[in-house]
Amino acid sequence: MTVRTPIDVGSRGIPGWAIGLVVLVFLVGGVYLAGNLSGENPPIIGAPSGSAGAPNLEQQARQIIENKAQPACTACHGDDLTGGAGPDLHGVASGPVSENLQELGQSNPDDWAHLWIDGTGPEVEGLERGGMPPFGTQLTAEEIDTIVEYLKSLQ
Amino acid sequence: MAVNPKKLRPYDQPPRVRRPLIPSRPDSAATAFLVLAALWLMAATGLGALWLLTLAFPEQLHFEMEFALPIIGTLGIEYSADTVASGFSNALVFGWLSNAAFAAVLFITPRLTGARLVGETAAWGGMAAWNLGVASGLAGLYIPQLAGHGPLAEFPLPSDGLMLLGMLSVNYAFWRTVLAAGRQLPYVSVWFFGVALLASMGAYALGAAAQAGATFINLDETTVALIYAFVARILATYWILGVALGTLLYLVPRVTLNALASGGLAAAAWLLWAGFAGLSSIGALVDPSVPYVVTALGNAGTILLVAPVFLVVAVLAMSMHGRWAMALIPGTLALCLVSMTFLLASSLLEAIGVLRSVQDLVRGTEWPAGASLFGTLGAATFAFLALADHAAPRMFRRDWKGSLLDEGLLWATFAGTAMAGLALLGAGIVHGSLMLDGEAPAAIGGTMMWFRLVAAGGLGLASLGGVCLLLNLFLMYTTARRADYSAVDVAPAAAE
Numbered sequence: 143m144t145v146r147t148p149i150d151v152g153s154r155g156i157p158g159w160a161i162g163l164v165v166l167v168f169l170v171g172g173v174y175l176a177g178n179l180s181g182e183n184p185p186i187i188g189a190p191s192g193s194a195g196a197p198n199l200e201q202q203a204r205q206i207i208e209n210k211a212q213p214a215c216t217a218c219h220g221d222d223l224t225g226g227a228g229p230d231l232h233g234v235a236s237g238p239v240s241e242n243l244q245e246l247g248q249s250n251p252d253d254w255a256h257l258w259i260d261g262t263g264p265e266v267e268g269l270e271r272g273g274m275p276p277f278g279t280q281l282t283a284e285e286i287d288t289i290v291e292y293l294k295s296l297q
Numbered sequence: 298m299a300v301n302p303k304k305l306r307p308y309d310q311p312p313r314v315r316r317p318l319i320p321s322r323p324d325s326a327a328t329a330f331l332v333l334a335a336l337w338l339m340a341a342t343g344l345g346a347l348w349l350l351t352l353a354f355p356e357q358l359h360f361e362m363e364f365a366l367p368i369i370g371t372l373g374i375e376y377s378a379d380t381v382a383s384g385f386s387n388a389l390v391f392g393w394l395s396n397a398a399f400a401a402v403l404f405i406t407p408r409l410t411g412a413r414l415v416g417e418t419a420a421w422g423g424m425a426a427w428n429l430g431v432a433s434g435l436a437g438l439y440i441p442q443l444a445g446h447g448p449l450a451e452f453p454l455p456s457d458g459l460m461l462l463g464m465l466s467v468n469y470a471f472w473r474t475v476l477a478a479g480r481q482l483p484y485v486s487v488w489f490f491g492v493a494l495l496a497s498m499g500a501y502a503l504g505a506a507a508q509a510g511a512t513f514i515n516l517d518e519t520t521v522a523l524i525y526a527f528v529a530r531i532l533a534t535y536w537i538l539g540v541a542l543g544t545l546l547y548l549v550p551r552v553t554l555n556a557l558a559s560g561g562l563a564a565a566a567w568l569l570w571a572g573f574a575g576l577s578s579i580g581a582l583v584d585p586s587v588p589y590v591v592t593a594l595g596n597a598g599t600i601l602l603v604a605p606v607f608l609v610v611a612v613l614a615m616s617m618h619g620r621w622a623m624a625l626i627p628g629t630l631a632l633c634l635v636s637m638t639f640l641l642a643s644s645l646l647e648a649i650g651v652l653r654s655v656q657d658l659v660r661g662t663e664w665p666a667g668a669s670l671f672g673t674l675g676a677a678t679f680a681f682l683a684l685a686d687h688a689a690p691r692m693f694r695r696d697w698k699g700s701l702l703d704e705g706l707l708w709a710t711f712a713g714t715a716m717a718g719l720a721l722l723g724a725g726i727v728h729g730s731l732m733l734d735g736e737a738p739a740a741i742g743g744t745m746m747w748f749r750l751v752a753a754g755g756l757g758l759a760s761l762g763g764v765c766l767l768l769n770l771f772l773m774y775t776t777a778r779r780a781d782y783s784a785v786d787v788a789p790a791a792a793e
Binding site: 149150151152153154155156157160163164167168170171172174175177178179180181182183184185186201202205209210 | 409484519522523526547550551556557558559560561562563565569583584585587589590592593594596597598600601603604607608611616651652653660661732733734
């Protein structure tokens with residue numbers, strides 16, 4: 143059985159406004175591409191899914207590092223924390239790298255990084271800070287813990 | 298020999314009518330796909346509401362258990378926000394939307410090519426394989442040992458294989474029908490279906506191959522995740538969007554009895570869609586191992602995808618001239634109009650979502666789910682609901698004038714989708730802003746709870762729409778009187 147029910151089709155041409163619209167969209171796409179030629183993608187593994195209900199460790203830490211801490215940690219340690227005016231922060235999990243922190247690392251192996259970032263406790267009194275502000279005056283203990291956890295995850 | 302039952306003697310039996318196990322009457326496979334799609338719609342939206350409730354009360358609605366099986370060993374079951382979210386998106390895309398898309402292809406193609414569907418039995422087989430694959434895959438999501446990771450491609454390998462078989466069967470039926478008809482230039486909807494079917498089958502084969510690679514040759518985890526993301530995007534842009542556009546291009550002229558306003562515009566839209574949908578899929582390759590400019594090119598494709606969507610909506614709106622009043626009554630045209638509105642909104646939202654500043658703000662928030670909901674539960678769902686409204690009486694061969702349930706279907710699904718989509722979009726913006734301010738996770742969770750509850754309510758309403766659709770189909774089949782539509786359909790459009 144044939145069940146043919148054809149549909150009539152009007153003009154075969156393309157109206158001028160449609161060509162204009164397509165050109166406009168092309169322009170927008172081109173401008174977008176021109177403005178996004180360089181950059182770096184975030185990793186796909188471990189990327190937040192949006193269903194976890196809360197930001198992951200990296201997101202939380204980056205918010206604090208880039209936006210809450212004043213000056214931002216990235217201003218001295220670099221956008222990817224590999225160093226700038228301040229030292230490279232990768233490898234913090236295996237202990238302090240800087241000479242002036244070796245003693246602190248030995249006396250407080252578990253929380254030396256927290257104490258150093260906080261900078262207000264008696265344990266770090268007298269240590270040369272090299273221009274690093276005591277962030278304990280502007281960040282909470284939980285926020286500093288978040289930064290430390292994140293730094294320890296950097297290889 | 299004809300038998301008169303009145304003259305039968307007591308020991309005589311009336312001749313038995315032999316019914317084949319698989320029906321082969323026209324539209325039978327399309328009917329089966331549509332009925333199953335309606336069931337999946339209800340299940341998917343129900344799962345969606347459950348997902349958002351789980352997000353709002355994550356600790357109360359989370360459990361894991363383990364039990365020992367004789368041969369398999371210890372098997373765990375996990376119920377969490379992540380597993381229910383996967384269940385929702387998979388049931389929505391593979392259950393409801395894909396079954397409805399198959400129904401659309403199998404219903405519309407014979408009517409446009411003028412040839413009866415070749416391979417009705419193959420399509421039936423495809424229906425069985427596809428739905429078995431989806432159901433077993435969904436069950437597998439809750440078993441961590443079996444579930445994979447990735448958007449829309451988390452099913453275990455056997456389920457993927459079954460679904461691929463289903464896709465292959467429908468492709469076979471479609472292409473055999475188109476080639477058998479021998480028409481040089483069929484109507485534009487067939488072009489959309491052809492590209493959508495081929496692209497989605499290729500993508501699904503790629504996803505299954507990645508799954509096999511991960512299982513048997515320890516394929517790199519990042520590569521597998523990238524392939525999954527790419528496949529998911531192809532399914533959204535080619536399969537769901539393509540079939541929805543093809544369906545609308547069929548329905549609007551058919552229902553309004555107008556000619557399609559501009560064949561050239563529709564053909565241009567098809568050409569742009571076929572190119573940009575592929576380009577847009579590259580935008581899903583987000584990883585440091587992929588050059589940023591490649592991802593940006595893909596994102597530019599998502600922006601460019603606005604053009605074909607706008608062209609299709611424009612040509613459909615032009616084709617509705619003189620018939621706009623029909624859209625005021627709940628029915629096929631009203632559903633088409635809602636679908637067109639969601640199409641515009643979702644394509645714009647997707648384009649906005651690829652802007653770098655927006656991505657930075659909403660990454661890891663509810664925004665992507667909201668934008669995708671506008672596309673899947675909004676644009677595509679309403680296109681397929683319109684198809685159901687138009688096609689079901691023809692499939693069941695019933696004289697159906699509609700019922701109050703049509704109003705329920707339209708308003709519950711519309712209000713539910715709009716509510717859930719807007720709540721998730723709003724939640725995404727607020728969530729992103731709170732993270733920017735360095736707000737504590739507990740405080741963010743508390744604020745988000747209200748958005749999630751509203752969205753859950755919206756999906757619950759949409760689920761009610763699914764119930765209305767099922768009830769409508771049931772009432773149509775059981776209460777309406779029989780009618781033959783083939784002659785009715787030919788008459789109004791015989792002007793070709």
